[in-house]
Amino acid sequence: MRKKAILFLLFLLTLFQSMESFAKQRFPKPEFESAYTQPETLQPGPRYELLAYLDVLVLLSTLSLISWLILKKRSRKGVFWISIFSLAYFGFYREGCVCSIGAIQNVSLGLFYSAYTLPFTALAFFVIPLVFTLFYGRTFCAGVCPFGAMQDLVAIQPQKMGSRLNSVLGLLPYLYLGLAVLYAATGTDFIICRYDPFVGIFRLNASFGMFVFAGILLGSGVFIARPYCRFLCPYGVILNWFSRFSKKHMTITPANCIQCKLCENTCPYDAINIPITVKNPETKQELLKKFILICILIPVLIAAGGYTGSKLHTTLAEVNPRVRLAKAVMDPVKMQEKPESYEIKAFKSSGKPAKQLLEETNEILRKFYIGGWLLGGFMGLTFGLLIAGRLITNYNPDYVPNKGTCLSCNRCIEYCPVKV
Amino acid sequence: MKHKILIIAGLALFFSVVTYIAHDLFSNSSVKYSKSNPYEYDIQHLNKFDSVSVSYNENLAFRPQMLEMHGVATDYSDRIYVAGNKFLEIFTKTGNLLKRIALDGNALCITIDPDKNILLGMEDRIEILDMDGKLKEKWEPVSQSSIITSISSDGKNVFVADAGLTSVYQYDISGKLIGHIGDKDPHRGIPGFVVPSPYFDLGISGINEFWVANPGRHLMEKFDFEGNLIKSWGITSMEIEGFCGCCNPSHFTILKDGSFVTSEKGIERVKIYTSEGKLKCVVALPQSFKEGTRGLDLCVDSKDRIIVLDPVKKMVRVFAPNIDSKNNN
Ligand code: SF4
Numbered sequence: 001m002r003k004k005a006i007l008f009l010l011f012l013l014t015l016f017q018s019m020e021s022f023a024k025q026r027f028p029k030p031e032f033e034s035a036y037t038q039p040e041t042l043q044p045g046p047r048y049e050l051l052a053y054l055d056v057l058v059l060l061s062t063l064s065l066i067s068w069l070i071l072k073k074r075s076r077k078g079v080f081w082i083s084i085f086s087l088a089y090f091g092f093y094r095e096g097c098v099c100s101i102g103a104i105q106n107v108s109l110g111l112f113y114s115a116y117t118l119p120f121t122a123l124a125f126f127v128i129p130l131v132f133t134l135f136y137g138r139t140f141c142a143g144v145c146p147f148g149a150m151q152d153l154v155a156i157q158p159q160k161m162g163s164r165l166n167s168v169l170g171l172l173p174y175l176y177l178g179l180a181v182l183y184a185a186t187g188t189d190f191i192i193c194r195y196d197p198f199v200g201i202f203r204l205n206a207s208f209g210m211f212v213f214a215g216i217l218l219g220s221g222v223f224i225a226r227p228y229c230r231f232l233c234p235y236g237v238i239l240n241w242f243s244r245f246s247k248k249h250m251t252i253t254p255a256n257c258i259q260c261k262l263c264e265n266t267c268p269y270d271a272i273n274i275p276i277t278v279k280n281p282e283t284k285q286e287l288l289k290k291f292i293l294i295c296i297l298i299p300v301l302i303a304a305g306g307y308t309g310s311k312l313h314t315t316l317a318e319v320n321p322r323v324r325l326a327k328a329v330m331d332p333v334k335m336q337e338k339p340e341s342y343e344i345k346a347f348k349s350s351g352k353p354a355k356q357l358l359e360e361t362n363e364i365l366r367k368f369y370i371g372g373w374l375l376g377g378f379m380g381l382t383f384g385l386l387i388a389g390r391l392i393t394n395y396n397p398d399y400v401p402n403k404g405t406c407l408s409c410n411r412c413i414e415y416c417p418v419k420v
Numbered sequence: 421m422k423h424k425i426l427i428i429a430g431l432a433l434f435f436s437v438v439t440y441i442a443h444d445l446f447s448n449s450s451v452k453y454s455k456s457n458p459y460e461y462d463i464q465h466l467n468k469f470d471s472v473s474v475s476y477n478e479n480l481a482f483r484p485q486m487l488e489m490h491g492v493a494t495d496y497s498d499r500i501y502v503a504g505n506k507f508l509e510i511f512t513k514t515g516n517l518l519k520r521i522a523l524d525g526n527a528l529c530i531t532i533d534p535d536k537n538i539l540l541g542m543e544d545r546i547e548i549l550d551m552d553g554k555l556k557e558k559w560e561p562v563s564q565s566s567i568i569t570s571i572s573s574d575g576k577n578v579f580v581a582d583a584g585l586t587s588v589y590q591y592d593i594s595g596k597l598i599g600h601i602g603d604k605d606p607h608r609g610i611p612g613f614v615v616p617s618p619y620f621d622l623g624i625s626g627i628n629e630f631w632v633a634n635p636g637r638h639l640m641e642k643f644d645f646e647g648n649l650i651k652s653w654g655i656t657s658m659e660i661e662g663f664c665g666c667c668n669p670s671h672f673t674i675l676k677d678g679s680f681v682t683s684e685k686g687i688e689r690v691k692i693y694t695s696e697g698k699l700k701c702v703v704a705l706p707q708s709f710k711e712g713t714r715g716l717d718l719c720v721d722s723k724d725r726i727i728v729l730d731p732v733k734k735m736v737r738v739f740a741p742n743i744d745s746k747n748n749n
Contacts, residue, residue: 216436223426
């Protein structure tokens with residue numbers, strides 16, 4: 001026992017040793033004490049590796065706890081308190097970074113750019129919620145994601161929007177996901193982080209513009225519950241896919257549904273599938289017709305989407321700073337209109353020939369051409385599946401949560417009169 | 421009806437966010453080319469010092485006939501030596517050219533030893549000339565990566581600062597390498613040199629002692645000939661009392677009373693510190709130099725005139741104490 005204690009102590013000491021070596025400065029810190037304002041950056045300062053592991057541990061613990069509270073305890077209160085904790089820890093304390101939503105970009109960059117070393121925490125934050133979702137549904141969305149927790153707090157007057165509007169708006173996250181992957185994979189930008197609405201609030205340093213941006217989104221969240229999660233969040237798309245196959249999703253009723261309809265209007269996210277029973281089942285001929293239509297429609301939409309995406313590749317590529325620079329350098333008319341930017345000055349002073357910049361740009365454009373096909377094809381497929389989903393009737397006799405869109409918030413549970 | 425209005429209001433707000441993102445991402449008008457660098461640290465205000473605190477006047481300036489100049493030194497009769505690419509020029513103390521000697525390469529630093537030898541740091545090797553400019557010796561380079569930026573000799577020992585390998589070498593006058601000085605050694609309390617760019621100066625200050633500018637740490641460090649670190653001074657600050665940037669002081673020289681004359685790059689200025697490292701006075705402010713000037717090598721003559729090599733204006737500039745400050749002293 002004593003031996004174990006000594007070993008543990010020694011282990012602790014070595015950990016502190018590693019913290020010390022991380023803290024060591026190679027050069028003295030530059031002195032910026034006078035009149036220097038640090039510009040806003042997308043990422044907060046680096047974190048000790050040990051504390052980064054702590055973040056992963058906290059993620060694992062909160063996910064385990066919330067999954068247990070949702071599935072075993074069927075507790076809404078528990079979910080609420082976990083979401084307050086997550087908001088405080090992952091939101092305000094960790095300043096919204098590292099987050100699972102942004103980790104999509106790290107993973108994409110890691111997959112497509114071999115020189116990039118994917119940080120362990122980014123990978124962990126990407127994979128762990130997916131694994132939990134595969135087992136227990138979107139328990140991560142319920143109360144571990146600080147973005148969701150923040151929006152949940154303002155959903156005061158949520159309105160039902162109807163399935164058609166939900167489906168159409170539900171296409172936006174797919175587009176955002178596609179763009180985020182495209183821009184990360186081409187090394188262009190991390191757009192999820194750039195347009196992160198809440199990070200300024202979490203870091204308590206939001207500029208007026210950022211504050212208005214977050215305020216408007218939260219304002220819309222008063223009437224449309226969790227607008228970011230439902231109609232923008234790219235990670236939500238992947239969670240939606242995984243959740244459809246979840247082994248043990250939460251259920252509204254703990255036993256048999258008695259069709260009392262009490263839960264029908266309780267879901268602020270329109271995620272309850274109302275019962276559709278087989279009254280007039282479709283004939284085999286009708287089903288075959290629909291099947292053939294879907295089989296034709298989906299490839300056509302993929303091809304059309306891909307073609308459109310490839311045609312738009314130059315527009316998509318203009319987000320890339322290298323392409324923008326090339327455009328500005330090669331386009332003297334525009335350059336005359338605008339005062340010379342510091343990027344152009346920096347390029348000129350680097351002594352690099354414009355030809356080299358052009359070659360680099362052509363290579364980037366080539367990547368965007370392929371990316372345009374893939375993004376367009378992906379959107380075509382998404383649209384095709386949406387239509388297919390609406391053509392095919394899903395018969396279910398009870399009130400059940402839609403496994404893809406249900407955020408496992410446990411609100412509806414409270415309305416179910418069936419107790420076990 | 422109320423239900424519909426609320427949905428429309430919510431959607432309007434939501435779409436204003438989406439529109440903003442799409443516009444910011446794709447619109448040409450939002451091409452974010454900034455006129456100014458967001459990371460730029462505007463140091464203009466630091467250049468504006470009170471010129472009253474300047475205690476020296478520039479009372480002589482002359483132009484050597486070479487395109488690239490790096491090192492300046494004086495000898496026992498106050499002649500001024502300017503070394504650079506392919507040439508060494510010798511001037512009288514009033515700036516008249518006495519001699520022009522062709523060199524086999526680029527001289528980065530120069531010193532005159534008590535035995536009237538001209539010691540030149542020729543990028544990676546040392547060359548010794550006699551007073552007529554005849555090559556006496558050529559020492560083997562320590563390494564191809566050496567960049568010799570400073571040299572100083574008391575007639576017996578030669579100390580050489582190598583910015584390429586971040587080390588100081590001690591030779592005897594015959595060119596035998598005795599050892600390295602100042603390399604990081606925690607047991608002897610030596611933090612080691614940090615030399616981010618090729619500005620690394622040293623100078624013998626007396627019997628068994630010499631000073632090295634540790635530019636990355638903004639320190640002046642005193643060593644004995646055995647390599648023990650005796651003391652150091654210097655503070656990191658943008659203000660006039662300190663040194664700042666990546667490598668400062670870039671050059672220094674020592675006056676008769678043991679005071680230090682230092683020059684800096686980034687914020688170009690020449691200052692005098694007491695032998696204890698307290699700011700004494702200012703010789704020249706950034707206004708006296710072209711912005712971006714670096715490599716202001718220094719030396720002093722027997723009258724404590726401060727000779728500054730200005731490689732951007734391509735001038736040798738001589739500063740002497742102004743009358744008022746003399747009277748005050
Ligand atoms: S748990 Fe119930 S209320 Fe919550 S999102 Fe799922 S279906 Fe809607």
